[in-house]
């Protein structure tokens with residue numbers, strides 16, 4: 001019955017590993033999901049080769065959005081920002097290991113959207129960043 | 133309780149969400165389900181009398197026009213309006229309020245005029261006034277909401293000293309469930325020389341409302357929250373006010389005469405009904421009002437009162453859940469819950485896995501959630517077809533949420 005609420009999602013929600021603000025940081029970006037008012041900020045540290053050396057998120061949201069943010073932070077540390085630019089919706093679904101309907105997909109993709117808007121240096125995040 | 137017989141009137145309530153998992157529909161504040169009689173009335177219209185109204189002379193046009201206008205007469209009686217000229221069809225509550233802001237507001241509000249709203253308004257009764265305020269120099273003032281979800285009437289009396297032109301407020305909050313003392317608010321407004329607009333989206337569907345007893349100047353509501361179809365609503369307005377207002381939209385039906393460079397508007401209510409209206413929906417709305425009148429709005433209210441009282445008693449078993457709004461007794465059938473351990477989306481999603489439909493989010497009342505310092509809430513709302521057994525299922529679902537997240 002709780003396929004959507006796999007243990008990993010509940011665990012990451014209750015006890016996130018990367019929920020922190022990074023000060024100083026090299027990249028920081030913040031966005032909201034206007035449907036539910038959820039809000040997410042991501043801070044990144046990037047070395048001179050473009051590799052992400054640390055990542056943290058803050059804000060509030062549902063278990064799906066918070067767990068996907070936590071898993072995404074973990075997965076991008078050690079990656080080059082050029083690789084991160086290529087990440088897609090499918091990468092997030094693979095991290096979460098669940099299928100999602102259109103409404104909850106927005107929750108799951110909020111963190112990737114914020115990260116990509118940040119690494120691209122955009123003024124505003126858009127859904128186009130996370131469409132396949 | 134006579135509830136079982138009402139349930140049988142609503143075909144959708146017979147369905148399972150998933151095989152073996154019956155639907156528990158607790159989202160009627162968003163939109164209600166529709167009884168068979170409403171679905172049939174609309175179906176009959178398309179099968180047997182579909183035609184454009186008011187213009188044709190053929191039999192179908194005559195029948196369709198008669199059905200359309202008889203629905204207006206039923207709705208007019210349902211809210212105790214003085215005449216059918218005071219009942220304007222719009223798409224919904226939102227459009228009704230926009231009509232007043234656009235037509236009455238643009239003509240009669242001047243630089244520096246004050247409009248009083250409340251902190252518990254739906255966006256539908258905030259944004260139209262904000263738009264107007266951005267075009268004209270109009271001041272918006274807000275009646276504060278107390279911690280227990282009631283309007284602060286002492287503060288309201290102070291605000292009335294600003295000599296507002298309009299007081300526009302919700303009759304019942306779609307989040308808190310608070311039933312505001314509309315009669316008192318209107319009488320005080322009138323004493324101060326202000327007109328009043330009542331957002332009745334959550335009141336007309338749930339308890340008896342008489343525009344005459346309230347002495348409301350404008351009153352807005354939507355069919356879809358009262359057993360009727362979507363995309364049809366009403367603006368009630370006192371005839372003298374509507375007469376003085378310019379048209380909202382221009383086009384067919386709203387005119388008396390048109391020349392190349394001028395027109396003269398049609399009489400009420402047609403002056404505000406430009407273009408081919410939602411004919412089937414109006415007919416469905418008429419059937420919905422017949423259905424509710426047959427039951428009696430006092431009886432609808434009694435069912436909901438019993439459900440909300442029971443639900444509020446039951447939910448107390450969960451210390452993890454806090455409620456927004458006043459105690460049962462001064463509120464309608466709305467249970468808005470906040471849980472520290474779980475986000476409203478997750479609560480709603482897990483309840484959905486139990487077949488229970490509730491709403492999660494800010495329910496189009498972001499400023500109210502800001503007032504209570506919560507980003508969102510989970511709302512269960514009741515209507516005449518709900519049962520105490522469904523409240524029990526809700527509690528079982530909530531227990532599951534708590535188990536999962538603690």
Ligand SMILES: Cc1ncc(COP(=O)(O)O)c(C=O)c1O
Pocket residue numbers: 161162224225226227254256257302304305306331333334354496
């Ligand atoms: C209090 C209140 N006002 C206005 C509205 C808007 O109604 P509609 O969307 O039908 O225009 C609603 C419905 O959500 C409501 O609950």
